[in-house]
Amino acid sequence: MLEYTDKVKDHFLNPRNVGEIEDADGIGEVGSLSCGDALKFTFKLGDDGRIVDAKFKTFGCASAIASSSALTLMVIGLTLDEAEKITNEDLAEFLGGLPKEKMHCSVMGREALEAAIANYRGVPLPQTEGEVVCECFGVTDVEIRRAIEESDLKSVEEVTNFTKAGGGCGKCEDRIQEILDEARQNAPKVIPMSGPKRLTTVQKIKMIEDVFDREIRPNLKKDGGDIELIDVDGDYVIVSLRGSCVSCAKSQTTLKEFVEKKLREEVLDSLIVEESKG
Amino acid sequence: MSQPKTIYMDNNATTRVAPEVLETMLPYFSELYGNPSSMHSFGDQVGGAVKKARQQVADLLGAQPEEIIFTSCGTESDSTAIFSALQVAPEKRHIVTTRVEHPAVKNLCENLDRLTGHKHRVTQLPVESDGTLDLKRYEEALADDTAIVSVMWANNETGVIFPIDEMAKIAKSRGILFHTDAVQAVGKIPINLAETPVDFLSVSGHKLHAPKGVGVLYVRKRTPFMPFLMGGHQERGRRGGTENVTSIIGMGKACELAANNMRRENTTVRLLRDKLENGLLKRVPNTLLNGHKEERLPNTTNVSFEYVEGEAILLHLDRYGICASSGSACTSGSLEPSHVLRAMGVPFTAAHGSIRFSLSVYNTEDEVDYILEKLPPVIAKLREMSPFWADRDKIAGGGSCGSCGCGK
Numbered sequence: 001m002l003e004y005t006d007k008v009k010d011h012f013l014n015p016r017n018v019g020e021i022e023d024a025d026g027i028g029e030v031g032s033l034s035c036g037d038a039l040k041f042t043f044k045l046g047d048d049g050r051i052v053d054a055k056f057k058t059f060g061c062a063s064a065i066a067s068s069s070a071l072t073l074m075v076i077g078l079t080l081d082e083a084e085k086i087t088n089e090d091l092a093e094f095l096g097g098l099p100k101e102k103m104h105c106s107v108m109g110r111e112a113l114e115a116a117i118a119n120y121r122g123v124p125l126p127q128t129e130g131e132v133v134c135e136c137f138g139v140t141d142v143e144i145r146r147a148i149e150e151s152d153l154k155s156v157e158e159v160t161n162f163t164k165a166g167g168g169c170g171k172c173e174d175r176i177q178e179i180l181d182e183a184r185q186n187a188p189k190v191i192p193m194s195g196p197k198r199l200t201t202v203q204k205i206k207m208i209e210d211v212f213d214r215e216i217r218p219n220l221k222k223d224g225g226d227i228e229l230i231d232v233d234g235d236y237v238i239v240s241l242r243g244s245c246v247s248c249a250k251s252q253t254t255l256k257e258f259v260e261k262k263l264r265e266e267v268l269d270s271l272i273v274e275e276s277k278g
Numbered sequence: 279m280s281q282p283k284t285i286y287m288d289n290n291a292t293t294r295v296a297p298e299v300l301e302t303m304l305p306y307f308s309e310l311y312g313n314p315s316s317m318h319s320f321g322d323q324v325g326g327a328v329k330k331a332r333q334q335v336a337d338l339l340g341a342q343p344e345e346i347i348f349t350s351c352g353t354e355s356d357s358t359a360i361f362s363a364l365q366v367a368p369e370k371r372h373i374v375t376t377r378v379e380h381p382a383v384k385n386l387c388e389n390l391d392r393l394t395g396h397k398h399r400v401t402q403l404p405v406e407s408d409g410t411l412d413l414k415r416y417e418e419a420l421a422d423d424t425a426i427v428s429v430m431w432a433n434n435e436t437g438v439i440f441p442i443d444e445m446a447k448i449a450k451s452r453g454i455l456f457h458t459d460a461v462q463a464v465g466k467i468p469i470n471l472a473e474t475p476v477d478f479l480s481v482s483g484h485k486l487h488a489p490k491g492v493g494v495l496y497v498r499k500r501t502p503f504m505p506f507l508m509g510g511h512q513e514r515g516r517r518g519g520t521e522n523v524t525s526i527i528g529m530g531k532a533c534e535l536a537a538n539n540m541r542r543e544n545t546t547v548r549l550l551r552d553k554l555e556n557g558l559l560k561r562v563p564n565t566l567l568n569g570h571k572e573e574r575l576p577n578t579t580n581v582s583f584e585y586v587e588g589e590a591i592l593l594h595l596d597r598y599g600i601c602a603s604s605g606s607a608c609t610s611g612s613l614e615p616s617h618v619l620r621a622m623g624v625p626f627t628a629a630h631g632s633i634r635f636s637l638s639v640y641n642t643e644d645e646v647d648y649i650l651e652k653l654p655p656v657i658a659k660l661r662e663m664s665p666f667w668a669d670r671d672k673i674a675g676g677g678s679c680g681s682c683g684c685g686k
Contacts, residue, residue, distance in 0.1 A: 012593065018663050033666055034626040036587065036607040040665035057665035061589035065663065167613030235395035270395065
C-alpha cells in the first residue's frame with residue numbers, strides 16, 4: 001500500500017470545496033477518463049482582484065482528490081499573478097509530500113489552475129502547443145521540459161512519475177530521453193535501458209569467421225593447430241578444434257581465455273564458446 | 279476511530295492459514311526438526327510426514343504422489359515447467375499462452391529471448407469481452423514447433439475459468455506439452471488429473487489456506503523433465519534444496535481440508551458471492567460485471583463502478599475494515615488499468631473503477647450485508663465529486679485505451 005501522509009488522507013477523506021461554481025470567472029479542465037484522472041477547477045474573483053472562491057471536481061485516486069482539495073485552499077485569497085506562481089512542488093509540500101509515483105497528481109492540479117487562469121484571460125495554454133510526445137496520455141514536449149526544469153528530473157522514470165509521459169505503451173521513452181538530454185544539456189548521461197546489441201545468425205557467423213581468419217587461426221597455426229566453426233545457436237558458438245589442439249591439455253583454456261574472449265570483444269559480449277561434442 | 283473488525287474478501291491475493299493447518303505444522307518447527315533426507319529415524323519421521331503431505335496433495339488433484347514436486351511458490355512452479363519444456367526440445371521455439379495470464383507466466387514469456395539467449399515466438403491468445411477464450415483460435419495457434427502451451431485454469435482477477443480439459447486434449451493430440459497455472463482453481467473447483475491430460479500444473483500454498491512460501495508443480499509421469507533448481511537429490515533430483523518441511527506439511531493438510539470444503543465453496547461461498555454481486559449491481563447504478571457470469575470460480579466477483587477510480591474506493595473501504603482489490607491504474611503499479619481488463623476491452627469509463635471481491639469459507643452473510651450497506655454511499659460520494667458523473671449521458675464508452683495510439 002502506498003504511504004500517504006496524514007494530510008493527504010485528511011484531504012482525501014474530507015475534501016474541501018468540492019463542486020463547481022455556477023458563474024465562475026475561470027474554468028480549467030485537464031485529464032480524461034481514459035487517462036485515469038481528471039480535474040475540473042473553477043474560481044471566482046472578488047472586486048479586489050483576489051480569488052474569493054474556488055471549487056473542484058476530480059475523478060481519480062486519493063492523491064488526485066487530495067491535491068485538488070489542497071489547490072482550492074491555497075489559491076483562495078490570492079491575486080491571479082500570485083496564484084500562477086504556485087508550482088506542483090508547492091502543492092505536494094502543502095500536503096506534506098506525495099509518493100514519487102503520484103507526483104503527476106500535483107502536476108495535474110497546477111495545470112488545472114493554469115488552464116483556469118488562461119481561460120479567464122482568454123489566452124491559449126502553453127502546453128497545448130508543442131509536439132505531442134506521449135500519445136497514450138497526450139503529453140507535449142513543453143510539459144515535459146517544464147517538469148524537468150521545475151522538479152529537477154533526471155531520468156525517464158522520474159518524467160513518467162511527474163507527467164505520466166511514457167507510462168503507457170512506452171514507445172516514447174527514447175524521445176523523452178532525448179528531451180532530457182537536451183534540457184540537461186547532455187549532463188552526465190544515464191546508461192540507456194536498451195538491451196544488448198542484436199545480430200542475426202548470419203551476421204554472427206560472418207563476423208566470427210572473420211575474427212577466426214584474422215586473429216585466431218594465425219595464432220593456433222603457430223602451434224600446429226586449427227579451429228573450425230560448426231554452428232551458431234543463439235549465443236552459443238559451437239567449434240571444433242583441429243590438429244595439435246585436439247590432444248592439447250590446454251585446449252579448454254584456449255577456447256575460453258582466447259577464442260571466447262576475442263569473440264566477445266569483437267562480435268558480441270554475450271557469446272559462449274563450446275566445443276562440439278560430436 | 280477504533281480499528282474496525284477486518285472483513286477479508288481478498289482471498290485471490292492470499293488467504294489465512296487454516297487453524298487446523300497451523301496446528302499440524304507447529305511440532306515441525308520445534309521438537310521435530312530433523313532433515314527428511316537423514317539416515318536416522320529422527321529425520322525419517324519428518325520424511326514420513328512429507329510423504330503423507332505428498333499423498334494429500336496428490337489426492338486433491340487426482341494424481342500419483344510421484345507426480346508431485348514441492349517448490350517455493352506458484353511462480354517457481356510456472357518457471358520450472360516452461361523452462362523444462364524449452365530445454366527438453368531446444369529445437370522448438372514457439373509458445374502459446376494468453377493475454378490474461380498472471381505475471382508469473384506473462385512476464386516470463388515476454389522475456390524468454392533475453393533469459394535463454396534464443397529467439398522465441400510467443401502467441402498470446404486474445405480473449406472475448408467476457409474474458410473467455412475462442413477454442414478455434416487456440417487450435418489455429420498451435421504449430422509444429424510449439425514447445426509448450428501455458429494457459430491458466432482460472433483467472434485471478436475475474437475468476438473466469440478456461441476449458442482446460444478440452445485444451446489439454448487438443449494439445450495432447452498434437453503431441454504438444456501442456457502447462458496450466460491452476461493457482462486460483464485448485465481447491466475451488468474439482469480437478470481430476472487422471473482425466474484431464476495436462477503435463478504440468480502449478481499450485482500455490484497460500485491461495486488455499488496453507489502458508490506463503492510453498493508451492494507444487496505436478497509433472498505427469500513420463501513427461502520429459504529438466505529441473506529448474508539444480509542441487510541435491512531432494513524431490514528425486516527434480517528440485518534441489520532442503521525441503522521447506524513445515525510448509526509442505528501445512529500444504530498437505532490444506533489440500534485435505536480443501537477437498538472436504540469443495541462442496542461448501544460451490545454452495546455456501548457461491549451463494550454469498552452471488553448475494554454480494556447481485557446486491558451491488560442492484561443498489562449501485564452504472565455498475566457492470568467483468569467476466570462471464572457462469573464460467574467462473576464460485577468465490578470471485580469483479581465489478582466496475584463507472585466514473586470513479588478504484589484506489590479511492592479501496593481506501594474508503596479500508597476505513598470500514600473491508601479488504602478488496604482493484605484493477606485500476608493507480609493500484610496496478612503502472613499508469614494503465616490491469617492487462618486483464620484491457621484484454622477484455624472493458625470500456626475506459628469502467629476500467630479504472632473495477633473492484634474485485636474474492637471470498638472464502640471463512641466469510642459470513644453478515645459481512646456481505648455490511649459491505650452492501652457501506653459501499654453504495656462511498657460510490658455515491660465519489661461520483662458526486664467526479665467531473666464526469668453529471669455529464670455521463672454525453673460520454674461514449676469505447677475501447678479501454680481511447681486516446682492511445684498503442685493499439686491495446
